[in-house]
Amino acid sequence: MDFNTIMKAELHCHLDGSVSVELLEQLAKEQDPSFALSKEEVENLVSVDDQCPDLKTYLEKFDFILKHLQSQDALKRATVDVLSQGAKENVCYMELRFAPTFHLEKGLTIKKAIQAVLQGMKQAKQQLGIESSLIVCLMRHESKETHDKVIQAVKEIRRRHNVAMDLAGDEHAYPTIGFSEQIEKMYALKIPFTLHAGETGNEVNVMDSIVLGAKRIGHGLAMSSYDEIKRFARSQKVMVEMCPTSNLQTKAIASLKEYPIKEFMNDEILVSINTDNRTVSHTNLTREFEKLNEAFPVDVNMAMKITIDTIEAGFMDENTRARLLEKVQLAYQSLEQSA
Numbered sequence: 596m597d598f599n600t601i602m603k604a605e606l607h608c609h610l611d612g613s614v615s616v617e618l619l620e621q622l623a624k625e626q627d628p629s630f631a632l633s634k635e636e637v638e639n640l641v642s643v644d645d646q647c648p649d650l651k652t653y654l655e656k657f658d659f660i661l662k663h664l665q666s667q668d669a670l671k672r673a674t675v676d677v678l679s680q681g682a683k684e685n686v687c688y689m690e691l692r693f694a695p696t697f698h699l700e701k702g703l704t705i706k707k708a709i710q711a712v713l714q715g716m717k718q719a720k721q722q723l724g725i726e727s728s729l730i731v732c733l734m735r736h737e738s739k740e741t742h743d744k745v746i747q748a749v750k751e752i753r754r755r756h757n758v759a760m761d762l763a764g765d766e767h768a769y770p771t772i773g774f775s776e777q778i779e780k781m782y783a784l785k786i787p788f789t790l791h792a793g794e795t796g797n798e799v800n801v802m803d804s805i806v807l808g809a810k811r812i813g814h815g816l817a818m819s820s821y822d823e824i825k826r827f828a829r830s831q832k833v834m835v836e837m838c839p840t841s842n843l844q845t846k847a848i849a850s851l852k853e854y855p856i857k858e859f860m861n862d863e864i865l866v867s868i869n870t871d872n873r874t875v876s877h878t879n880l881t882r883e884f885e886k887l888n889e890a891f892p893v894d895v896n897m898a899m900k901i902t903i904d905t906i907e908a909g910f911m912d913e914n915t916r917a918r919l920l921e922k923v924q925l926a927y928q929s930l931e932q933s934a
């Protein structure tokens with residue numbers, strides 16, 4: 596099966612970690628006329644391969660990227676850039692997430708940062724036809740005051756735009772339960788949310804996330820072999836956003852042979868396949884499917900089920916969801932007919 600041409604959808608893609616090397620090089624040159632690194636040198640600064648030694652090395656790759664995403668213009672172009680990567684590999688729907696507080700070094704406000712990304716999404720839809728939704732991340736290491744400001748900005752923007760939220764960052768040092776107030780606030784404001792949990796150990800964070808009302812979990816690997824948590828996830832129809840390459844690179848798993856996606860599917864837990872960080876992880880959604888297919892065959896029925904479940908779990912409005920479901924079903928039907 597050609598994983599590039601089959602229709603796909605993605606829920607877990609960090610905007611900053613997915614900006615192309617080409618755009619980063621261009622932004623760096625515009626922002627500093629004396630910038631003289633070659634494309635290969637920029638790539639080394641922002642990408643890891645599968646031999647990435649540890650999480651620290653992985654996270655350091657974001658420094659160069661964030662430095663160049665401090666204006667509305669840069670954020671908007673970055674958004675169009677990442678969505679066009681998806682459009683090129685037949686991704687019909689993409690959710691992008693970012694932490695606006697990482698983009699305030701040169702005077703942007705939280706609201707302005709969010710609006711810039713929304714403008715990029717609108718432009719990508721007009722120019723490329725790709726549908727997308729935005730997820731705004733709270734970072735675990737930030738103060739509650741900062742979180743309140745971000746939630747307030749999202750609340751205001753949601754009067755006109757569909758925006759969801761996430762909790763990201765170091766889940767060992769800052770367990771999920773410590774953010775119950777913030778999560779309860781999202782819940783009370785009817786802001787849809789997903790939570791990073793169970794990326795490297797920490798099955799308790801997965802359990803707590805579901806107790807706090809999360810219908811989607813970023814990574815969720817740690818619930819592998821914990822039957823009680825998996826039963827709970829299934830009963831709550833929780834969607835696990837899985838990111839194979841990223842999980843390999845951060846040493847969350849040792850090899851894809853032990854990746855629990857099949858285990859979760861056999862336990863009737865909803866899963867989606869995602870890139871996490873297209874540029875930092877040096878991947879795209881096609882490659883994620885191809886890699887999984889090498890570990891255990893991904894046939895057309897499995898790809899279709901994952902894509903439909905992904906759309907069903909997406910944070911788009913109901914009209915868009917219905918339109919996308921129809922589009923995916925048609926695409927896979929025509930695949931069957933031509934086979």
Ligand SMILES: [Zn+2]
Nearest residue numbers: 609791813871
């Ligand atoms: Zn992530």
